[in-house]
Amino acid sequence: MENQRMTIYIIAFAIIFAVLIGLRFLDGSPVRSWKMVFLIGIPLSLFFGYYYNRALPEKPAALPQSTKAANYRLELERTCRRIAGVQSAVIEGNTILMDFAEDKPVAEFKRLAQETGGTASYFLKTNKDSIKITVHISVKGRDRYEMNYESNRGVTDEREL
Structure with a gap:
């Protein structure tokens, strides 16, 4: 400076x-x-x-990556709760748990899981390394769909439950 x-x-x-x-x-x-x-x-x-x-004011010191990831985690959780039909959404570690009020076609769940997993993998990584995100979708408490997403490879595993 x-x-x-x-x-x-x-x-x-x-x-x-x-x-x-x-x-x-x-x-x-x-x-x-x-x-x-x-x-x-x-x-x-x-x-x-x-x-x-x-x-020209000095730029503030950059936040540590872990602090940024924690802030992003809270915002992602709020955003997941705003998805149409979602009753609850929680992010626990690298797992996103979403519970829907009504059943939807599996293709819709896949699309939502890919978008959510991709966004979360970008915002939750704390360094340049790859991060693995698991998106678990349930309908009224019953497991319906699960997907694993890696930031450098995309969707690695998906299961209909």
């Missing part, structure tokens, strides 16, 4: 002095001597460097 601040000062210094030197060679310009170039350029450079340094 300190290197970036110094770069801002150097860029401000270079731009202001380039403009003042250009004005020095124009006829009728208020900057007619090298002394004026330096007397105007140094305070302006310091002012603009300080201004840009303070006007």
Whole structure:
């Protein structure tokens, strides 16, 4: 970050002095001597460097991946509960448990499981490694469909129960 601040000062210094030197060679310009170039350029450079340094706030420190994954886990759980027909949805470790109020065709369950598993595998991984997500779907407490999804391979196993 300190290197970036110094770069801002150097860029401000270079731009202001380039403009003042250009004005020095124009006829009728208020900057007619090298002394004026330096007397105007140094305070302006310091002012603009300080201004840009303070006007551009520092980026906050990045959250650890585990904290991000925990926040995403809560949001994914809320999102799963909003799916039409879902009575309850819980994420336990790498398993997503979804209980539906009404039975639907297996193709619909497959589509929902693939979308949910893909999204969860992206948001819940805590490093660059592959993560395995299990999506378990039940209807009124009776097991109906289960799918395993790996982030680098896609659907690896699926079962109708």
